[in-house]
Amino acid sequence: MLVLAPHERAAAGLFLGFQYPVEIPGVSNVQFLREALNAQRKGRDEKPLSGAEFLKLARAQADALSMDQDMLKRPVNVGFSGGEKKRNEMVQMGIVDPKLAILDETDSGLDIDALRIVGEGINRIMRKPDKAVILITHYERLLSYVAPDFVHVLSAGRIIRSGGPELAAELEREGYAGVVA
């Protein structure tokens, strides 16, 4: 996978949820996502989606994540609040429907309700037999919605401990210092 360019990895089914989603002025969400999705489909020798087909898909995903339809028409992430940006990331994930998602601090900047919506979104989109999610987080709170199968503690670029969901609970109780020591 490392020899592939980013767009080739995307076509192969990898999705990266950004900690700080980037703004693209003048390009609407719909336009951006349709071009991106159709580029991925092309990379997999699939037929491109028509405008109508795509819009149906995008609207369904926005609804599922309680995102206002108008936000699909707005320029990508421009003027979005932190929480809206993260929710938009999940809408994008729902549209491209990846096999593996790496979600980088997707929970940061979310209020309690948004956290629940995003957590449910992750489950809905990714909780399937042939899919996997690597969820990167500092807190346990998102894990109360998205139950992890495995928990790894990463320190200075190395996995220093691995375990099941109980490890997350231990971290929350004792802090990272206790685990690293």
Place this chain on the structure above:
Amino acid sequence: MATKNAEAYEAANKSYEWGFHSDIEQDFAPKGLSEDTVRFISAKKGEPEWMLDWRLQAYRLWLTLDTPDWAKLQIDPIDYQDAYYYAEPKAKPKLGSLDEVDPEILRVYEKLGIPIEEQKMLAGVEELGADGQPKRRVAVDAVFDSVSVATTFRKELESAGVIFRSISEAIKEYPDLVRKWLGKVVPQHDNYFAALNCAVFSDGTFVYIPEGVRCPMELSTYFRINAENTGQFERTLIVADKGAYVSYLEGCTAPMRDENQLHAAVVELVALDDAEIKYSTVQNWYPGDENGKGGIYNFVTKRALCQGRNSKVSWTQVETGSAITWKYPSCVLNGENSVGEFYSVAVTNNRQQADTGTKMIHNGKGSRSTIVSKGISAGRSDNTYRGLVRVAPGAEGVRNFTQCDSLLLGDQCGAHTVPYIEVRNPSAQIEHEATTSKISDDQLFYAMQRGLDQEAAVALIVNGFAKEVLQQLPMEFAVEAQKLLGISLEGSVG
């Protein structure tokens, strides 16, 4: 990033996609420029004496002028004696229909990607739209090299009273109308290149929209430079009488060449009371190779006279081609409450240089102007916005809004903004906003992670940047322009 840069470099240096050369015999004027050349051109076109005198006067004036040197451009000296000033496709009888047009010429248009719709129109096919009405039509006055080859839709325009002619024809058929306005917006002595054009202009377009007429279709002229060493000197004059409206499209591409080709066009627009002219340009002339060799010199004088009350002129340009661009489509706002607009996207790549902008001269009370300029620089190019907003002492209540945005791709290109503001009336409200930004690695990576390759990602981001201008273009042009932006910048990211 090294690999990425190498890829980007390669993509940015793709050869000019539409560079090709068609072979049509030329009837050349003798090489070089003299009074004899001017006489040759005038005689070749069978012009009346007043026209020849006008040309000769311009030629003598030109001899006394100097090349303008205030632009931020490096221009190698031009040998005006080492060029031809007139070329036309091989002499043929006057054509009655398009079937008689040299098939070679039609093939050139095809290669140029003139939209299928227009090709059908050229072929006389009229399709119905979903509503059962004929689709929106575009009248094409095709300029091949220097002579108008075919004018379509003439009859329908004529029944509306619209005159749409090559300027050579108009000089003969409507001498009074042409004489009344020719050189009145851009005087002969305006600048070096304008004077040159007045002396040797080969052909161009004349449009007159009579009082109260809304031109029933968009008017379009395709320019094409197609002879080695042939300078092209187009002349356009558009007059919108009281309450008239016209939208005019101008689009250009050119074949690949090793030697620089000089293009010094003059465009004059006149809008009388309550008249409106919308003038849109997509310019894609050969920009030279990656070292700046070859390519068109585009030294154009475009100006509009908003003479009447409530008159309005809107310039929209997408400039992607030419080795050097020197171009300032301007509005002289004489009429009370007249309106001038300038929307521009200028793209430079490799060694291209562009010094472009506008002048808004506010002489009329309550006149307003809007300037939106988007400069995109890549490679080792230089891209300058140069604009003047002037408010005369007697012009009360003038408003101007100017926005200049520059986008840089890579770290070897330049973007410059040179606004001149001269206000002599205290009631004027002038606003100027300017930004400079780069396509960031973060933006690119984000778009690529979602599935776009680098070229598509750059094209998308650039089109977003230029959106405000692109949406001013008529639909047919907007699509073409978006593609052009992508082609001009393919992968040119460092």
